[in-house]
Amino acid sequence: MPLKFHIVDVFAEKKYAGNQLAVFTEAASLSTEEMQQIAKEMNYSETTFIGSSQERDGGYDVRIFTPAKELPFAGHPTLGTAFILQYAIIQQSVETIVLNLKVGQIPVAMTYRDRSPDILTMKQNPPVFGDVVTAAAIAPVLNLDITDIDSRFPIQEVSTGVPFLIVPLKTLAALKRIKVNVDRLAEVVKSLQAKEVFVFCPETRNPANHFSARMFAPLLGIAEDPATGSANGCFAGYLAQHNYLEFASVDVRVEQGYEIGRPSLLLLKAQKQDDIIEVSVGGNVILVAQGEFV
Structure with missing residues (x-):
């Protein structure tokens, strides 16, 4: 079965700037080893995998991988994945999307311009x-x-x-x-x-x-x-x-x-x-x- 993915530029004011991210939207069937292999194939600093199109405990299960290992949290993958969740899965304006990450639940607030996401903001854990x-x-x-x-x-x-x-x-x-x-x-x-x-x-x-x-x-x-x-x-x-x-x-x-x-x-x-x-x-x-x- 083909695996759908999207590529986004995060923290970018125009295309081909910021930090690249690949997001796989139908990753429930993938093993950890397969996710790691795909992240290595993409060879971006991070690649993310959305576990389900349905919320669990008020958030969406997401895993983050570098080409070498899994991460409990990373910034641009959090924002980029929230963007794709709104664009490809939720498909309507929402104020907040919660990601269930290894580090815990991270909320991402969204503002809109012309019905498209404009600024995305994540609240991180206290330093x-x-x-x-x-x-x-x-x-x-x-x-x-x-x-x-x-x-x-x-x-x-x-x-x-x-x-x-x-x-x-x-x-x-x-x-x-x-x-x-x-x-x-x-x-x-x-x-x-x-x-x-x-x-x-x-x-x-x-x-x-x-x-x-x-x-x-x-x-x-x-x-x-x-x-x-x-x-x-x-x-x-x-x-x-x-x-x-x-x-x-x-x-x-x-x-x-x-x-x-x-x-x-x-x-x-x-x-x-x-x-x-x-x-x-x-x-x-x-x-x-x-x-x-x-």
């Missing part, structure tokens, strides 16, 4: 803050000078389901110069939960945006990711936790993916109240292709 790394340790990993790193803020592990090492830089020039030394990265992260590195600075190409960012995961088979919703959720929590903007709330636009020819825009919000930080990440999803595996 958890982990170990801190020194500038002296991380600078050689990125082939940067210690002076490129903003010493006012920590280099720290943060997770909303998937852990990332968040690295603050001073300038866009430094962000552009990064060349990851994989051997040194492996040495630095061997004792950490985070194996992925998210680097940001407060300078942007587009003056309408607030931050530029890059995300590297060579140890997981992703040299650089064009748009990383899970990492940006961690980043939003980081901004709130460390009072980076000197406000109690965060509402910012982040550009990512320019260095690899996939410009992306992510819309971040965070609110800290007592010791709890609420985080959401949003953006556009654009349908690019659809077809069948035979």
Whole structure:
């Protein structure tokens, strides 16, 4: 029986930008091994599989795979899959779609323009803050000078389901110069939960945006990711936790993916109240292709 799939660009302002995602809509008959093989065949950073067109416990069962392994959560697959659920399965305007992921239930809110989904926004789990790394340790990993790193803020592990090492830089020039030394990265992260590195600075190409960012995961088979919703959720929590903007709330636009020819825009919000930080990440999803595996 042919397997139907759709390809979307997530966090994209136009086609052929943002982060690519393949979504399989009729995956109930597939084994875990078959899903992994298909994800490897697609060879995108992630591929998702919708288990059923019917809700279970108020949400849709979805599994996320990289070419190498299954993930409990990932940002652009969450938004992209919610888009396809509305487009191909629900086929009517709804305010919220809930995905049942390995990390738990993740709601995705949807706004519309001309009856088509416009901005999709997911609420992520509250961020958890982990170990801190020194500038002296991380600078050689990125082939940067210690002076490129903003010493006012920590280099720290943060997770909303998937852990990332968040690295603050001073300038866009430094962000552009990064060349990851994989051997040194492996040495630095061997004792950490985070194996992925998210680097940001407060300078942007587009003056309408607030931050530029890059995300590297060579140890997981992703040299650089064009748009990383899970990492940006961690980043939003980081901004709130460390009072980076000197406000109690965060509402910012982040550009990512320019260095690899996939410009992306992510819309971040965070609110800290007592010791709890609420985080959401949003953006556009654009349908690019659809077809069948035979």
